[in-house]
Amino acid sequence: PTLERAILARTGERVPRDAWDLRAVPAYLRLNFRVIDEHDRTLGEDRDVAELQRSFGVRARELWSRAPRERHERTGIKSWDFDALPETLTLEVGGRRVTAFPALVDAESFVELRLLESSDAAAAATRHGLRRLFVLGMGTSIAKLEAPVPATLGQGPLAIAGAPTTPRRQIVHRALDEAFELVDAQTFPRTRAAFTERLALGRGRVSGLLAVLADTALGLAAELERVRALLKPLAGKPGLLRAVHEDITSQLAHLVPPELMRATPRDRLDHLARYLRAIHVRLQRLPNDPPKDQTKAAQVVPLWQRYVERRNAWVTRGRSTADLDEFGWMIEELRVSVFAPELRTAVPVSTKALTELWATLPA
Numbered sequence: 001p002t003l004e005r006a007i008l009a010r011t012g013e014r015v016p017r018d019a020w021d022l023r024a025v026p027a028y029l030r031l032n033f034r035v036i037d038e039h040d041r042t043l044g045e046d047r048d049v050a051e052l053q054r055s056f057g058v059r060a061r062e063l064w065s066r067a068p069r070e071r072h073e074r075t076g077i078k079s080w081d082f083d084a085l086p087e088t089l090t091l092e093v094g095g096r097r098v099t100a101f102p103a104l105v106d107a108e109s110f111v112e113l114r115l116l117e118s119s120d121a122a123a124a125a126t127r128h129g130l131r132r133l134f135v136l137g138m139g140t141s142i143a144k145l146e147a148p149v150p151a152t153l154g155q156g157p158l159a160i161a162g163a164p165t166t167p168r169r170q171i172v173h174r175a176l177d178e179a180f181e182l183v184d185a186q187t188f189p190r191t192r193a194a195f196t197e198r199l200a201l202g203r204g205r206v207s208g209l210l211a212v213l214a215d216t217a218l219g220l221a222a223e224l225e226r227v228r229a230l231l232k233p234l235a236g237k238p239g240l241l242r243a244v245h246e247d248i249t250s251q252l253a254h255l256v257p258p259e260l261m262r263a264t265p266r267d268r269l270d271h272l273a274r275y276l277r278a279i280h281v282r283l284q285r286l287p288n289d290p291p292k293d294q295t296k297a298a299q300v301v302p303l304w305q306r307y308v309e310r311r312n313a314w315v316t317r318g319r320s321t322a323d324l325d326e327f328g329w330m331i332e333e334l335r336v337s338v339f340a341p342e343l344r345t346a347v348p349v350s351t352k353a354l355t356e357l358w359a360t361l362p363a
Helices: 002-011 049-064 119-137 142-146 167-179 192-202 206-234 239-255 272-288 290-297 301-316 322-339 351-358
Strands: 033-036 042-046 074-077 089-093 096-106 111-116
Touching: 033 049, 042 049, 096 119, 111 119, 119 167, 119 192, 142 167, 167 206, 206 239, 206 272, 239 272, 239 290, 239 301, 239 322, 272 290, 272 322, 290 322, 301 322, 301 351, 322 351
Parallel strands: none
Antiparallel strands: 033 042, 074 111, 089 096, 096 111
């Protein structure tokens, strides 16, 4: 992020996050981190920060809970009535000066200003907090914004049991995030003037985005319903049909996660209908020649299973899956190429190319 900002400042060119190939950085050039105590004794060291966080996270949180931060925190905020939201503050904790990260935390009818222990936690919380402040600044509520979104989405195929929010609420959250540019934490407004300007620019975009996202969701719900209608009869079948059912069920779990309408990247949301149509084509052709489907699947399933296994392992370890997710989307394009080539892929793709790419991904 620092390099991106520096390049933008010097040249006016914005380098997208996916342009950086962090996989190409040799291990010896990655920072080595040490955890030390108040007496400068090394408690642990590793090049993997996530591993250190897992080892010392409980101890760190206990220490953090005793940090003096009352004078920096507030509650009951309903408008931007403070000067600025700095990215960091310095506190004295356990005899050391440590960095704290101010965040705006959504409390539903108001916002709280709190200090959090990491930049990631502060960014995630502040997105929700800013969203709430913008809604309050518009003089409306989340429930009122949700009202025009079709009620059918609340009980349709996109409504997944256990999801934190309904598809309708996800659409509202996404519309607000896009209208007020809350996608990238690096560009969050951090001053009263910046917030006021963003509010004026974004409030007129919300209704249009709500309509577009609702239409997208309705289209995806229809495609998903068609897929599930053909997939359901395969449940419990033996042999090749069971393998197809398991493969597509695994695929749908990634394509249609509980927070689909809020969390799926915009550039991928626009491709989801095509991916679902490719599954429908596959299921339509399956009864005519199951062995042929198996031959096609052999080009995709091994890569898919490796991807899912590694991604699950990274999630379990608390590691960011950003390096892997793009590969997962490339497998979706490969599925289109293999099972429904008439739908065309967004980019050239082949089993050979993805196999070679997989070998370069971090373990």
